Every structure is written in C-alpha cells, then in structure tokens.
Amino acid sequence: MAVTIHHVARVAEVSVSTVSRAFTVPDMVHPQTRRKVLQAAEELGYQPNRAARGLVTGRTGNIGVVVPDVANPFFSAVLKGCAARARGAQHVVFLADAAEDPRVEAEMVGAMAKQVDGIVLCSPRENSAELHRVVGTSPLVLVNRVEGGLPAVLMDSADGVRQAVEHLAALGHRRIAYLSGPAASWAGEERLSGLRAAAPACDVEAVELGPFPPTFQGGIQATDLALARGVTAVLAFNDLMAIGVLNRLAARGVSVPGQMSVIGFDDIEMASMTTEPLTTVQMPMEAAGRAAVDMLLDDPQPTTELQRWLPTQLIVRSTTAPLPAASVATR
DSSP, rough: OOHHHHHHHHHSOOHHHHHHHHOOGGGGOOOOHHHHHHHHHHHHHHHOOOHHHHHHHOOOSEEEESSTTTTTHHHHHHHHHHHHHHHHHHHHHEEEEEOOOHHHHHHHHHHHGGGGGGGESSSSSSSSHHHHHHTSSEEEEEOOOOTSSSOEEEOOOHHHHHHHHHHHHTTTOOOOEEEEOOOOOHHHHHHHHHHHHHHHHTTTTEEEEOOOOOOOHHHHHHHHHHHTTTEEEEEEEHHHHHHHHHHHHTTTTTTTTOOEEEEEEOOOOGGSSSSOOOOEEEEOOOHHHHHHHHHHHHHOOOSSSOEHHHOOEEEESSSOOOSSSSTTTTT
C-alpha cells in the first residue's frame, strides 16, 4: 500500500496540514517540527506529490536542458553535470535536442516553459532578437553564449586557443590550420578571436578554414583542404572533428605526429582512446552544467547580467610533436 501524507502525520504526531506545509512552505513550520516530519517521511519512504506541491508553490521541481546535438559528447557531458546538480536539489531534468536548428531550439524552449522552473540553454544558435523573445516564457541560463541581460556560464575558449597556439609555436610550427565549426557558434567566435590574437604574438601564420559541421565527418571533409594549404599542424573546433582529421590523415599516409600535429577541443572521453591519444583543450563541461543549474536555483528570475567564467586547460598527449626537419604535409 502506498504511503500517504496521513501516514506521515500519524508517525510524526502532527496534523496533515503541518506535513503539507513542511514540504511546500517549510519556513512556516517550526524547525523541530519540520525535522520530525522529514524523519517520519524518510522512515516510511514517503515521496511528496510533485503536481500537488506545484499547485501550492508554483514550482514544478523540473529543469529543462536544450542542446544543439545530443549525440555530441560535449553536450552529453554538460547534461551530466546538470542532472547531477538537479538531482542533488531534488529536481528532475527534461532534455530537448534542437538538431542544430535555431527554429527547433525556440520551439523547444516554448514547449518546455510551462513544465519547468527554468531552462539551461546550451550553446544556443538563435540570434539575439529570438533569444530575447523567448526569455519571458521561462527563466533561462545560457551555457557558452554571451547575450546582454541574460545569465550565462562561459568556458574560456579564447584562452584555450592561446594555450594551443603557444604549444605548437614552442614545437617549431609556424603555419597551422584552424578548422572552424558552426557559423552561429559563440564559442567558435571566441576561438577565432583567441587565434587572431595568439598567432601573430607567437610568430605563427594561421590559415582559417571552414565553417565545417562539428562532427567526425566534418573533420574528414576539412583535412584535404588543410593538407593542400601546406600546414604542419591542425587545430580543430572540437575533438570529434580532430578525430576525423586523424582518420583522414591515416588514409592519406600522413603520420601523426611525425608529419602533422593535431589538436582538438573539449577533451571528450574518446579523445584519449585514439591510436595516438589526442592533444586537446580541456573544457570544464560537467562543471558548466552544475554551475548553470546552480544559477537557476540561486536566482530563478535574474534581472541583471551575471556571468560565470570557467577556465580551460591544454592537455598534451601524443598527437603533437616538434616540427620535422623536412615536412611532407603538402603531398
């Protein structure tokens, strides 16, 4: 038989209304009484009805997370951080995949709005006007996007690129290719900005190629173009693209890192599983997910701009090496 609020009231020796207040408006219940109620509920295994509690508090106990591509391990890691933090706060996460389509993204936010207490919008592809249009539907926290007036958790992509370029320059590389990702990506713009600042400072010529799909196939597509430009190193928008680059270089008979150095971005799990473990810029993905949920829970209706910046770090593995005496990368 299911445990009800009446069972909890009987064990705690309080009224049913006191049990209800202990879960819906705990500040109105004396701390000692509230402890008795919670202890009784735990002993009995009682779980308050979310729908009923929501009618009183106006809160659903749900958080929405919208990502551009659920198949991309970057967003899976952000989602993992969101879910862990939400679970700790006794919230449930609803996930929506926007399929890299700004229109779908806006539709998903609208569809979730009445079912959740707030939405984490990861790397949104919508333009500024559309983003501000959907703000009124539900409290929002952005991940990897700066938009005036909206709270955001940001990973320092520009500094990550700086670290990567300085690493390649220290190895003797003077002509590198950057393979850009989605044109609407704020993180992509940040990386380009970091590249354009770091390359001349390190006496490196950066060849910008793209945009390309941020996928394994996008990396394969980009590789031949990079080889044709006579570069000795490749910096990819993300690890999925970098792994595609490694695959195509192997098919072309170009050894890594002997003839070509390769750096990815994100440090997804499979980056360390390639034949030559991938040098990459580590993004704090799970930490960003946790921070985004924290921002929703701390201030569900923010009225001022609030940004939390998280650092990135270059992880040196086996796909980068000193520039060979005679590069054959153009063959």
